[in-house]
Amino acid sequence: MTTKKPKGRSHGFMHKSRSVMTKDKVRGVSFLLREYAVGDKVLVIIDPSQHKALPHRRYHGKVGTVTEAGRRTVKLIVKLGNRPKTLITRLDHIKPFGVV
Secondary structure (H helix, E strand, C coil): CCCCCCCCCCCCCCCCCCCCCCCCCCCCCHHHCCCCCCCCEEEECCCCCCCCCCCCHHHCCCEEEEEEECCCEEEEEEEECCEEEEEEEEHHHEEECCCC
């Protein structure tokens, strides 16, 4: 006996993310040269042109605190509701909080 999977929509990682995953302006490379220290507040802004270490779309626009900083990646603590979540992402997807 074989079971058939029901047909329907895909619920993948980029499901319903068209508005978040579209780029409206061109960025330079100066964001890659910024140094982050432990305790810095950062804003998670997804860069759709960089697919490596892409955060989930639920984190887009959230503010996190840096817990570890490496050469290419940072580890953040982001609060979703009452729960703190650990987010590991690249420098392309974050920018300092409070900087326009």
